[in-house]
Amino acid sequence: MEENKELELKEIRAKLKELLVTSLSLEDIKPTDIKDDEILFGEGLGLDSLDAVEIVVLLQRNFGLEIKDMNEGRKIFYSVDTLARYILENKKK
Amino acid sequence: MNETFHKIEAKKRGNALGFWFFKTTLKLFGLSGAYGLLYGVALHYALFDKPARAGALAYIKRRFPGSSGMVNFVHTYRLFINQGKQLIDRFACISGQVEFDMRLEGYDELMKLVAGGKGFVLLTSHTGNWQIAMTALSKIDKPVYLVMRPEDNRAVSESLKIGADNNRIKIISPEQYLGGVVEIMNALSAGAIVAIMGDRRYGFDGIDVQFLGKPALLPYGAFVIAANARCPVVVLESAKLGPRRYDVNVTHTIQPRLERGRDKKEQLRVFVQEYSNILESFVKKYPYQCFLFHDIWQAQMIAD
Structure with a gap:
């Protein structure tokens, strides 16, 4: 059960990284360059709030998800890993 | 946009007594009475509020290129008066005192x-x-x-x-x-x-x-x-x-x-x-x- 979850998480992370590179037109960055726990905004990957617009759309269009609770936004948008976990948990509901 | 948070700084002008004065004049003498007060207040800001004047001049110089210093001052003064009128209108409108x-x-x-x-x-x-x-x-x-x-x-x-x-x-x-x-x-x-x-x-x-x-x-x-x-x-x-x-x-x-x-x-x-x-x-x-x-x-x- 746990193994399946980890496998699914791994797939979501990989998909997310690809989507981030293509949607945000990240120059000179390959999906594999992005670490699972790399901070997305500010330091780390250096994304800004307008990139967040694209991530919101990316979540809607590719995973059918909306972030309703803004208090959770900070935790969800922290890294690829936190985004992937949010997707996994909310897809199952 | 390199920050995820943005602190917005904006200088506020006027004080409670000033607002009360305008509100009371509006109540007693209507829009034209309140507008009348503006001419002195706007002149005060045009003469003595350097940051406000500099902010206005940035626009005035591009909108009226080639104008002399004195003419720019008049443009600035007119701009301040108009802003004051619109602030009064806003208050009069949303407080229901005047219908627009x-x-x-x-x-x-x-x-x-x-x-x-x-x-x-x-x-x-x-x-x-x-x-x-x-x-x-x-x-x-x-x-x-x-x-x-x-x-x-x-x-x-x-x-x-x-x-x-x-x-x-x-x-x-x-x-x-x-x-x-x-x-x-x-x-x-x-x-x-x-x-x-x-x-x-x-x-x-x-x-x-x-x-x-x-x-x-x-x-x-x-x-x-x-x-x-x-x-x-x-x-x-x-x-x-x-x-x-x-x-x-x-x-x-x-x-x-x-x-x-x-x-x-x-x-x-x-x-x-x-x-x-x-x-x-x-x-x-x-x-x-x-x-x-x-x-x-x-x-x-x-x-x-």
């Missing part, structure tokens, strides 16, 4: 958008009296979100009863995490109207476009949001035409779309320039209704 005749141009097109169920971005500017225009739009049967700090427009917030459970006008603060973009996107996808200031960056990134014949730095966030939400941007203009008359114009609609693989900023520049052209037409028609009070041309030079 508001002509809404583009109402049918706006209602078509509303009836279509999709959300849209309403692009406002520091020109004319957008707050008065909002009172007209508050009658539209659709939630309206203002992207602003409540404390920046406390009078408007209170009079429009923003934040009350039964009110359709609500606020999204740009100071929250990620500039409030998640809430903005949720509001648009739910079919709401999201009002965003289009002419001041408040620390966010901008794009240099031509405005009054010189490169100026204007924000592009509203267009990124609209392009991603696949919704239109409706430009809101409001001009004071007479003591109790306003023209609210929503006829200009921009449809921003971004293509993959092409330079995003270059694509956005087209839309920001389109907005800048609309703004320029407005200030050419109403030169004393541009209340930017910020050197967006100098900001462009700094960004370079």
Whole structure:
């Protein structure tokens, strides 16, 4: 059960990284360059709030998800890993 | 935009006694009485408030190029008087003391958008009296979100009863995490109207476009949001035409779309320039209704 979850998480992370590179037109960055726990905004990957617009759309269009609770936004948008976990948990509901 | 949080600093002018004086004069002598007080107050600011004068001059010099120092002073004074009148109008209107005749141009097109169920971005500017225009739009049967700090427009917030459970006008603060973009996107996808200031960056990134014949730095966030939400941007203009008359114009609609693989900023520049052209037409028609009070041309030079 746990193994399946980890496998699914791994797939979501990989998909997310690809989507981030293509949607945000990240120059000179390959999906594999992005670490699972790399901070997305500010330091780390250096994304800004307008990139967040694209991530919101990316979540809607590719995973059918909306972030309703803004208090959770900070935790969800922290890294690829936190985004992937949010997707996994909310897809199952 | 390199920060995920943005602290917005804005100097507030006037004090409680001054506001009370204007309110009482308005109550006792009506609009013309309150306007009468302005001439001295505006002269005081034109003479002694250096930051206010510098903010106004940035615009005045581009709007009236080649004018001498004395002529620029007169333009500045007229600008301050007009701003004062519009502040009084705003208070008089939203407090219900004076009824204004508001002509809404583009109402049918706006209602078509509303009836279509999709959300849209309403692009406002520091020109004319957008707050008065909002009172007209508050009658539209659709939630309206203002992207602003409540404390920046406390009078408007209170009079429009923003934040009350039964009110359709609500606020999204740009100071929250990620500039409030998640809430903005949720509001648009739910079919709401999201009002965003289009002419001041408040620390966010901008794009240099031509405005009054010189490169100026204007924000592009509203267009990124609209392009991603696949919704239109409706430009809101409001001009004071007479003591109790306003023209609210929503006829200009921009449809921003971004293509993959092409330079995003270059694509956005087209839309920001389109907005800048609309703004320029407005200030050419109403030169004393541009209340930017910020050197967006100098900001462009700094960004370079």
